[in-house]
Amino acid sequence: MALREAFKALFNKENKMDRQYANFMSANSPIFSQFGTNIYASDIVQNCIDIIATECSKLQPRHISVDGDGMQTIPRGSINRLLKFGFNELMTTRDSIEKIIWLLMMNYNCFIYPLYELKYDTKGYPYKDYKGFYPLNPKIVTFLQDGNGTVFTQLSFSNGEEYTIPYSEIIHLRKKFSVNEIMGGGYNGQPDNQALLKILSINDTVLQGIEKAVKTSFSIRGIVKINTLFDDAAQKAERIRFEAAMNDSISGILAMDLKGDYVPISTDPKLVDKETLEFIEGKVLKWYGVSKPIYDGDFTDDQNEAFHQKTIEAIIISLGQAFSKTIFSQRELDVGNEIVFYQKDLSCLSTKTKLDLIKTVGEQGLLTDNQKLAVLGYPPILGGDRRTVSLNYIDVTLVNDYQMQNAGNKGAQGNGKTNNTK
Numbered sequence: 001m002a003l004r005e006a007f008k009a010l011f012n013k014e015n016k017m018d019r020q021y022a023n024f025m026s027a028n029s030p031i032f033s034q035f036g037t038n039i040y041a042s043d044i045v046q047n048c049i050d051i052i053a054t055e056c057s058k059l060q061p062r063h064i065s066v067d068g069d070g071m072q073t074i075p076r077g078s079i080n081r082l083l084k085f086g087f088n089e090l091m092t093t094r095d096s097i098e099k100i101i102w103l104l105m106m107n108y109n110c111f112i113y114p115l116y117e118l119k120y121d122t123k124g125y126p127y128k129d130y131k132g133f134y135p136l137n138p139k140i141v142t143f144l145q146d147g148n149g150t151v152f153t154q155l156s157f158s159n160g161e162e163y164t165i166p167y168s169e170i171i172h173l174r175k176k177f178s179v180n181e182i183m184g185g186g187y188n189g190q191p192d193n194q195a196l197l198k199i200l201s202i203n204d205t206v207l208q209g210i211e212k213a214v215k216t217s218f219s220i221r222g223i224v225k226i227n228t229l230f231d232d233a234a235q236k237a238e239r240i241r242f243e244a245a246m247n248d249s250i251s252g253i254l255a256m257d258l259k260g261d262y263v264p265i266s267t268d269p270k271l272v273d274k275e276t277l278e279f280i281e282g283k284v285l286k287w288y289g290v291s292k293p294i295y296d297g298d299f300t301d302d303q304n305e306a307f308h309q310k311t312i313e314a315i316i317i318s319l320g321q322a323f324s325k326t327i328f329s330q331r332e333l334d335v336g337n338e339i340v341f342y343q344k345d346l347s348c349l350s351t352k353t354k355l356d357l358i359k360t361v362g363e364q365g366l367l368t369d370n371q372k373l374a375v376l377g378y379p380p381i382l383g384g385d386r387r388t389v390s391l392n393y394i395d396v397t398l399v400n401d402y403q404m405q406n407a408g409n410k411g412a413q414g415n416g417k418t419n420n421t422k
Contacts, residue, residue, distance in 0.1 A: 048288035053101035057094045059341040066336035078130045088132035099135045104173050108185035111136040112171035171326045301353050316341050365389035
């Protein structure tokens with residue numbers, strides 16, 4: 001694979017300068033192992049992460065350039081090609097973002113390597129021609145630093161291979177970045193899921209109880225008491241005769257002769273009430289910032305917007321800043337280059353909300369006719385690039401002149417003056 005060969009070429013021919021473990025002020029170990037998968041056995045946890053990852057996979061990342069007046073342009077080049085169609089040769093853009101979010105939600109850290117080739121422009125200035133963005137899933141991450149204080153990331157993978165990469169060349173996303181100085185999660189750079197594990201343990205106990213209650217309802221329901229002495233063969237024949245009688249009893253009434261009595265065993269399995277189940281499920285949903293309507297897929301526009309503001313927007317900001325910080329040099333950032341993960345289009349909104357939006361924004365001339373059609377899911381039409389504006393609005397720079405002119409006209413009418421001259 002391209003990434004593996006690139007890693008071997010770039011980082012296995014290491015500079016032999018001395019490196020030591022990175023020194024953190026908190027004095028904790030700079031070696032971090034990825035977290036296990038014990039909480040992800042829960043269907044609620046998997047569904048929550050899948051909802052967040054699927055929603056984020058609809059994002060549309062772009063490399064933009066912002067000038068001094070705040071006007072945005074989309075430069076042509078390898079970065080936008082990769083961001084628009086596929087981060088690498090194995091993944092589409094949607095696949096890549098989904099994988100990144102899954103790794104982030106599971107490990108509270110996600111490492112992405114931007115593979116590039118160093119080239120030079122016509123003036124001899126170096127630039128990076130990017131070939132792909134690869135989400136990584138190392139088992140152990142170790143931070144080292146050399147005598148100059150440069151921090152390196154040593155990535156150890158499941159197949160035993162190990163690569164040491166400058167930390168500045170790794171896109172590092174973090175979740176719950178708190179007490180650890182460089183890794184997301186808890187003090188040891190791993191997800192701190194103890195509180196969640198308690199909830200999931202209770203939920204598992206409840207589910208096991210429900211399973212046992214269901215099995216109990218299908219277990220032994222009664223005893224047939226045979227009022228005579230039988231040998232083994234006779235008992236077997238009597239049992240077969242009894243089962244045949246049960247199968248033939250369409251009405252549910254079992255006819256028996258005087259030789260046997262049927263003694264029913266009453267079972268009363270106790271099930272957990274609905275409120276308790278919803279309470280336990282709600283605790284897990286709140287942990288991941290997913291509301292019940294979002295989880296069930298039956299939500300309003302307001303509920304969807306609340307979900308985005310609470311859970312999705314912070315991830316979007318983190319993605320844009322982490323990609324921009326690593327991909328661009330300080331000079332490129334200073335002149336307005338950045339990566340923006342635009343939110344999905346308006347196709348998820350209700351028809352009423354779309355029409356209200358078109359009316360409000362369209363009347364101010366901010367949308368072309370084709371853009372209005374796109375909001376409604378229709379294809380563009382010939383000549384649809386025109387912009388129309390309502391005459392009920394006026395340029396803010398003309399407001400004072402307009403009001404003064406009206407005041408003058410009213411004053412002239414009040415004095416009985418006219419503009420007629422003889």
